[in-house]
Amino acid sequence: MQNKLLSLRKFIYEDRVPQCTIQSNLSFAPFVRHLKKKMDAVPHPKSNFYRYALAKIGEYAELEKTIDTAQAADYPEVLDVIYTALSPLLTDEDSQLWALSAPGEPEFFYGTNSFYETIGNMIKTGSFSIVDPEKAEAKKMMNLYGLIAERLFHVKTSMYNTTVHRVMDTKTGLETYYRLGIDWRFVDVYSEGDMAQPGPDLMDEFMRGDGNALDLALEHFPLEQFRFEGFCVITLKDVTADYVLDAIKNMIISHNDCDAISNKNELEGALQTLFGSNRIRFNLLPFFHINGKPLLRNNFGLHSLIYDLAGGETANDHIYRQFVTGYLEEPRKLIFLDISEKQQEDSPVLRLLAGTGKIRSYALFPMYYSGRFVGCLELYSKEAAVFNAGLMPTVAHASDLLGQLLQNIITDFNSELAGVITDRFTPIQDAVRWRFNEAAYNYLNEKYQGTEKPAIEPIVFEDVYPFYGAVDIRNSTIERNDAIRKDLFEHFRLLGDTLKAIKVRVPEAFKDDIMVNFDEWLHEELSEISDRVVLKLDDYLRLQMAPFLRQLRDTHAELNGIVETYFESTHPQRGRVFEHRQRLEKSMQTINQHIGTHLLDLQKDLNAVFPGYFEKFRTDGYEFDIYLGQSIAPERPFDLSLRGTYRLMQLRSMAKIAQGTHKLLPYLPTPLRTTQLVFVYENPIDISFRQEEQRFDVEGSYNIRYHVVKKRIDKVHIRHTDERLTQPGTLALVYFNEADAREYLDYIRTLHYEGLLADEVEQLELEVLQGVDGLKALRVKVLTDQEA
Numbered sequence: 001m002q003n004k005l006l007s008l009r010k011f012i013y014e015d016r017v018p019q020c021t022i023q024s025n026l027s028f029a030p031f032v033r034h035l036k037k038k039m040d041a042v043p044h045p046k047s048n049f050y051r052y053a054l055a056k057i058g059e060y061a062e063l064e065k066t067i068d069t070a071q072a073a074d075y076p077e078v079l080d081v082i083y084t085a086l087s088p089l090l091t092d093e094d095s096q097l098w099a100l101s102a103p104g105e106p107e108f109f110y111g112t113n114s115f116y117e118t119i120g121n122m123i124k125t126g127s128f129s130i131v132d133p134e135k136a137e138a139k140k141m142m143n144l145y146g147l148i149a150e151r152l153f154h155v156k157t158s159m160y161n162t163t164v165h166r167v168m169d170t171k172t173g174l175e176t177y178y179r180l181g182i183d184w185r186f187v188d189v190y191s192e193g194d195m196a197q198p199g200p201d202l203m204d205e206f207m208r209g210d211g212n213a214l215d216l217a218l219e220h221f222p223l224e225q226f227r228f229e230g231f232c233v234i235t236l237k238d239v240t241a242d243y244v245l246d247a248i249k250n251m252i253i254s255h256n257d258c259d260a261i262s263n264k265n266e267l268e269g270a271l272q273t274l275f276g277s278n279r280i281r282f283n284l285l286p287f288f289h290i291n292g293k294p295l296l297r298n299n300f301g302l303h304s305l306i307y308d309l310a311g312g313e314t315a316n317d318h319i320y321r322q323f324v325t326g327y328l329e330e331p332r333k334l335i336f337l338d339i340s341e342k343q344q345e346d347s348p349v350l351r352l353l354a355g356t357g358k359i360r361s362y363a364l365f366p367m368y369y370s371g372r373f374v375g376c377l378e379l380y381s382k383e384a385a386v387f388n389a390g391l392m393p394t395v396a397h398a399s400d401l402l403g404q405l406l407q408n409i410i411t412d413f414n415s416e417l418a419g420v421i422t423d424r425f426t427p428i429q430d431a432v433r434w435r436f437n438e439a440a441y442n443y444l445n446e447k448y449q450g451t452e453k454p455a456i457e458p459i460v461f462e463d464v465y466p467f468y469g470a471v472d473i474r475n476s477t478i479e480r481n482d483a484i485r486k487d488l489f490e491h492f493r494l495l496g497d498t499l500k501a502i503k504v505r506v507p508e509a510f511k512d513d514i515m516v517n518f519d520e521w522l523h524e525e526l527s528e529i530s531d532r533v534v535l536k537l538d539d540y541l542r543l544q545m546a547p548f549l550r551q552l553r554d555t556h557a558e559l560n561g562i563v564e565t566y567f568e569s570t571h572p573q574r575g576r577v578f579e580h581r582q583r584l585e586k587s588m589q590t591i592n593q594h595i596g597t598h599l600l601d602l603q604k605d606l607n608a609v610f611p612g613y614f615e616k617f618r619t620d621g622y623e624f625d626i627y628l629g630q631s632i633a634p635e636r637p638f639d640l641s642l643r644g645t646y647r648l649m650q651l652r653s654m655a656k657i658a659q660g661t662h663k664l665l666p667y668l669p670t671p672l673r674t675t676q677l678v679f680v681y682e683n684p685i686d687i688s689f690r691q692e693e694q695r696f697d698v699e700g701s702y703n704i705r706y707h708v709v710k711k712r713i714d715k716v717h718i719r720h721t722d723e724r725l726t727q728p729g730t731l732a733l734v735y736f737n738e739a740d741a742r743e744y745l746d747y748i749r750t751l752h753y754e755g756l757l758a759d760e761v762e763q764l765e766l767e768v769l770q771g772v773d774g775l776k777a778l779r780v781k782v783l784t785d786q787e788a
Contacts, residue, residue, distance in 0.1 A: 001079070001080065001083060001093060001110065001111070001112060001113065002110070002111060002112075002113060002116045003072065003073045003076050003079050003109065003110045004073055004109075004116075005069060005070050005072075005073065005107065005108070005109055006099075006107070006108045006109075006111070006116060006119060006120065006123075007106065007107045007108075008106035008107070008108075008119065008123070009106055009107070010123075012106050012130060012133060012136070012137075020141065020218070020222070020223045020224070021223075021224070022103075022104050022105075022144065022223050022224070022226070022228060023192075023224070023226065023227040023228065024102045024103045024104050024105045024227075024228050024229075025066035025102070025103075025227065025228070025229045026066060026067055026068070026069050026072060026102045026103075026109070026229075026230075026231055027065070027066045027067070027188075027229040027230050027231070028057060028063050028078070028082075028230075028231070029064065029188070029229070029230070030185075030186040030187060030188050030229070030230040030231075031057075031082065031186045031230070031231070032054065032057055034185065034186060035050050035053055035054050035085075036054065038050050039051065039054070049084075049085065050085075052081075053081045053082075053084075053085055056077060056078060056081050057078055057081070060075060060078065063075070063078070066229060069102050069105075069107055069109050070109075072100075072109035072110060073109060073110075079100070079109075079110040082100065082110075083098070083110070086183075086233055093112040093113065093114070094112070094113055094114050095114060096112050096114060096115075096235075097112065097114055097115045097118060097178075097235060097236035097237065097238075098111055098112045098115055098233070098234070098235055098236075099111030099112070099115045099116075099233075099234045100231050100232070100233060100234065101231065101232050101234050102231065102232070103184075103187045103228035103229065103230055103231065103232055104140065104143070104144055104228055104232070108234065111234075115234075115236065118236070122167065130165060130166070130167055130168075132166070136165050138214055139163045139165075141214060141217075141218070141223065142213070142214055143163070143182060143184075144223060144226075144228070145214070145217045145221070145223075147184050147187065147189060147228075148189055148221070148226060151188070151189040152189055152191060163179075163180050164177055164178065164179050164180070164239065164243070165177070165178050165180055172277075172278040173269075173278060174272060174273050174276070174277075174278055175240070175273055176238060176240050176273075177238070177239050177240045177242070177243040178236045178237065178238060178239065179236070179237045179239045180234070180235075180236060181234070181235040181236075181237070182232050182233070182234060183232060183233035183234075183235075184232060185233075186230045186231055186232070186233070187228055187229070187230035187231070187232060188228070188229045188230055189226060189227070189228055190226065190227040190228075190229070191225055191226055191227075192224075192225050192226065192227060193225065240273060240274070240276075241274060241394075241397060244270045244271070244273050244274040244398075245274075245397070245398060245401060247266075247270045248267070248270055248398065248401045248402070248405065249401060251266065251267060251270075251405060252401065252404050252405050252408055264284075267282070267284060267405075268281065268282045271398070274394060274397075274398060275379075275390075275391075275394055276390075277386060279381050279383050279386050280361075280379050280380070280381050280386055280387075281305075281379070281380050281381065282377065282378065282379055283303065283304060283305060283377075283378040283380075284375065284376075284377060284378075284402060284405065284406065284409075285303075285304050285375045285376045285377075285378055285406075286374060286375040286406045286409045286410050286413070287328065287373070287374065287375050287376075287410075288410060288413055294324075294325075294328055296320075296321055296324050296325070304320075304324075304376075304378055305353070305357060305359070305362075305378060305380050306319075306320050306323060306324075306349060306352065306353065307320060309352050309353065309356045309357045310352070316352060316356070319348045319349055319352055320349075320352075322348075323348075323349045327364075327376075331366035331373050331376075332366065333363075333364070333365055333366070334362070334363060334364040335362075335363045335387065335391070336350065336361065336362045336363065337361060337384070337385050337387055338360055338361065338384040338385050339353060339354045339359065339360055339361070339362060339384075350362075353380070357380075358382050359380050359381070359382060360381060360382055360383055360384040360385075361379075361380060361381040361383065361384055361385065361386050361387055362378075362379070362380045362381075363378070363379040363380070363387060363391070364376050364377070364378050364379075365377045365379075365395050365399070367399060367402050367403040367406050368399075368403050369403040369404060369406065369407040370407075374403055374406040374407050374410060375406040375409075375410075377395065377399075377402055379391075429613060429614065430607070430611075431607060431611035431612055431613055431614075431632055431633065432459075432461070432613055432632060435459055435461075436459065439456055439457050439459055440456075442457055443455070443456050443457070456691065458688060458689075459688065459689040460686060460687070460688040460689075460699060461613070461627065461629060461631045461632050461686070461687050461688075461696075462629075462631050462686045463629050463630070463631060463684040463685075463686065464613075464627040464628060464629030464631060464632060464684055464685060464686070464687060465627070465628045465629055465643050465646070465681075465684050465685075466625060466626070466627055466681050466685055466698075466706055467625070467626035467627075467628070467646060467647070467650050467678075468623075468624070468625055468626075468678065468679040468681070468710045469623070469624050469626075469650060469654055469676070469677065469678050469679075470621065470622070470623045470624075470676075470677045470714060471595050471621040471622050471623075471654070471657055471658075471661075471674050471675070471676055471677075472619070472620060472621040472674060472675050472677070472714065472726065473588060473591060473620045473621045473672050473673075473674055474672070474673050474674065474675055474726075474728050476588070476620040476621075476672070477620075479584055479670060479672065480581075480584060482580075483580035483581045483583070483584045483670070484534060484580075484581060486580040487577050487578055487579065487580045487581050488534075488537055488577075490576065490577050490579070490580075491541065491570065491577040494566065494569055494570070494576075494577060495541070495545060495566070498549070498562060498563070498565075498566045501562050502552060502559055502562060502563075505556075505558055505559060505562070506552070506556050506558070506559060541570075546567075549563050549566060549567070550563070580670075582669075583669035583670045584669075584670045584672075586668075586669050586670075587668040587669050587670040587671075587672050588620065588672065590664060590667070590668060591621070591661055591664060591668070591672060591674065592618065592621065592622065594657070594660050594661060594664060595621060595622045595657055595661070595674075596616075596618075596622065598653055598656060598657045598660065599614075599616055599622060599624055599653070601653070602614075602649065602650065602653040605649060605653075606626065606628075606646060606649060606650075609642065609645055609646070609649070610628065610633065610636065610638065610642050610645075610646075611632055611633040611636070612626055612627060612628040612629075612632060612646070613626070613627040613632055613687075613696065614626050615695070615696060621674060626646065626650065627687055627696075628642060628643060628646050629684060644743065647680075647743070647744070647747060648747045648750065650678065651678065651731070651733075651744070651747050651748075651751060652751055652754070652756065654676045654678060654731055655676075655731055655751055655756035655757055655782055656756065657674070657676065658674065658676050658729070658730075658731060658782040659756065659782060659783070659784065659785075661673070661674040662729065662782070662784055663784075663785070673728035673729070674728065675726035675727060675728055675730070675732070676726070676730070676731045676732065676782070677713065677714065677725075677726050677731075677732050677733075677734070678731070678732070678733045678734070679709065679710045679713060679733075679734045679735075680733055680734065680735040680736075680737075680740045680744065681706050681709075681736075682735075682736065682737045682739070682740050683706075685698055685699075685700075685703040685706055686698070686699040686700055686703055687699060687703075708771065708772065709734075709769075709772055709775075712769045712770065712772060713725075713734050713766075713769070713775070714726070716734070716766050716767060716769060716775070717766070717767045718764050718765070718766060718767070718777075719764075719765040719766055719767050719768075720767075725764065725766060725777055725779065727779070729781060729782055730779050730780065730781055730782060731757065731779070731780055731782055732777055732778070732779045733777060733778045733779075734766065734775055734776070734777050735775075735776055735777070735778070736774055736775065736776070741763070741776065741778060744778060745761065745778070748761055748778070748780055755783060756782065756783060757780050757781070757782060757783060758780055758781040758782075758783055760780070760781070761778055761779070761780045762777075762778065762779040762780070763776070763777075763778060764776065764777045764778070764779060765777075
């Protein structure tokens with residue numbers, strides 16, 4: 001035990017001025033009164049000790065009055081008696097954080113060695129700070145007001161129960177949670193001067209303990225009006241593990257996707273706090289399965305360190321796959337306190353960790369959920385021997401929660417996978433799911449009634465209004481052929497330089513039939529690209545030249561650098577001979593991502609107005625069909641005005657897509673422009689679900705006309721000209737009925753005022769298509785930002 005003065009004022013307040021000060025006096029009188037009350041009660045086994053304690057305190061007459069806190073050290077025997085009276089007899093003081101303080105003051109005059117060492121270390125190192133000191137001070141004031149309410153107003157509260165404080169090590173960034181217990185039994189409260197009783201409304205509001213409770217108390221009953229005499233018994237308990245596990249529980253509750261990147265830092269911080277070291281890094285590794293097989297490589301943000309170090313390189317990737325495959329066959333604890341050179345010689349994966357990753361300590365713990373292996377907890381550090389004896393118990397402490405979190409991640413991954421399949425590969429959208437549910441129920445009903453061969457009933461939606469749109473990347477085929485031609489030209493130039501360099505080094509390596517006339521290839525074969533030419537060149541480069549060069553590299557070590565430079569330059573992902581194709585693909589992907597995002601927004605917006613069926617098809621751009629009608633949502637009222645709302649919203653979305661793709665032009669590696677086309681069809685049609693194709697299509701011979709027209713208008717020309725209807729920077733609407741044209745002219749005016757479309761509209765007649773006559777069109781310019 002220690003009886004020296006230990007103040008936390010500077011530690012708590014630092015350079016802040018306390019919000020309030022209190023009158024606090026150290027006194028043993030309340031404790032003496034408590035002992036006498038015990039003595040007057042029924043005889044107790046401790047009565048002799050109470051008698052001894054009173055006699056010991058009575059030896060010092062000055063203790064009948066208040067004393068200065070610094071003077072308490074002069075009475076070690078009295079303090080020892082108080083500790084003995086208030087602590088279980090067999091308590092180990094070295095493991096107990098226990099102390100005495102003046103009422104409500106962060107000054108301690110007596111306590112256990114462990115208390116003084118813990119608090120003293122914080123003060124000495126200066127690397128610790130209280131997280132949110134204002135909140136900690138507010139808790140202290142609420143404790144004092146709770147005591148005042150009980151002692152002076154005789155209202156029982158829970159305001160001065162135990163509280164939890166966070167202390168941060170500013171050097172490591174780790175937090176420690178301490179549960180602070182304050183025993184106020186030996187504190188008397190006095191009011192200075194006359195004090196009004198709080199009304200029931202004020203007391204009720206204070207008792208609720210909401211955000212205004214403290215402000216109300218400070219306003220009506222300033223703490224300066226009160227005097228506190230006696231001493232407080234302080235206990236501290238490190239509850240860091242409990243709070244970390246609660247934090248992990250919250251992650252489990254709030255977890256909602258299989259991509260845990262957003263939670264990784266939070267989880268790692270929690271585990272570092274639990275393990276008490278910021279020198280240890282963590283990964284939580286769920287093991288996903290596809291088609292019953294483990295997914296050894298993925299890009300879902302949950303990677304083993306070994307996975308990242310392997311990096312997809314052939315040799316290292318083989319090490320990674322071999323290690324994971326073996327581990328999955330026999331999940332087990334792996335702990336390496338200090339990866340030695342001898343261990344590296346025996347284990348390729350340790351050689352990868354210590355060599356490439358500079359890792360000195362590594363551990364892997366299997367995690368289970370309901371007895372089933374679900375993944376691993378990975379620990380590693382670039383420092384040796386950072387794992388201590390508490391490693392195993394700490395992992396065991398958190399393993400159940402980590403297993404639950406891994407299972408949640410796996411479940412969410414499977415759900416997301418199923419969601420992608422439903423969204424991308426099947427047409428069962430929310431708007432029509434009810435009808436599939438009915439059909440499935442009827443099928444099962446027949447099956448369980450004993451029907452020998454139950455059949456799925458046809459799923460048909462009658463009298464629905466169709467909406468068709470297409471966004472096409474203009475001249476995509478021409479651009480693709482041009483990119484291939486440029487890349488092949490570069491490839492053959494590279495091949496020519498490579499073969500010339502090889503011939504200089506090893507002239508005897510060549511056979512007469514392996515050389516080609518590169519000028520002839522470059523000027524004749526590459527002047528016009530067709531599928532036949534591309535296949536011919538690919539066969540030559542891949543099936544003849546690549547094996548020939550590998551053979552040269554293997555038989556002539558001096559050619560290794562030349563050949564490897566060639567293969568690196570011809571790598572499909574990073575090689576320069578694919579540069580133009582990669583630039584084109586990146587441009588097309590960027591445009592299609594933009595279009596796809598707008599179409600998803602359009603689908604959500606339309607369904608918010610009235611449920612409809614939305615189907616899109618990826619080409620070099622996008623085509624999409626929308627169907628609207630009472631049969632899709634029979635429980636909701638439908639009227640024809642909804643068709644007009646859909647038309648306007650579709651037109652607005654197409655204009656925004658055109659504006660967006662125009663804005664992308666400066667950022668595209670290969671500049672590409674888009675054309676926008678809408679087909680207006682005035683009559684309702686029927687659509688049915690075709691099980692063999694897993695999609696909806698039009699039903700009936702009359703309805704097929706709609707399908708035929710929309711497939712033939714993408715390259716339609718203006719009548720008596722060679723000009724295509726669809727042009728970059730414009731929006732074209734194809735129609736039959738003049739009434740529809742007048743309706744759309746109103747929509748165009750609306751969108752003109754919104755800064756999307758120009759006010760001048762071309763009204764055009766279109767060429768006669770096979771089996772289709774009488775087509776007309778409106779074409780309007782889409783405004784850019786400068787023109788809007």
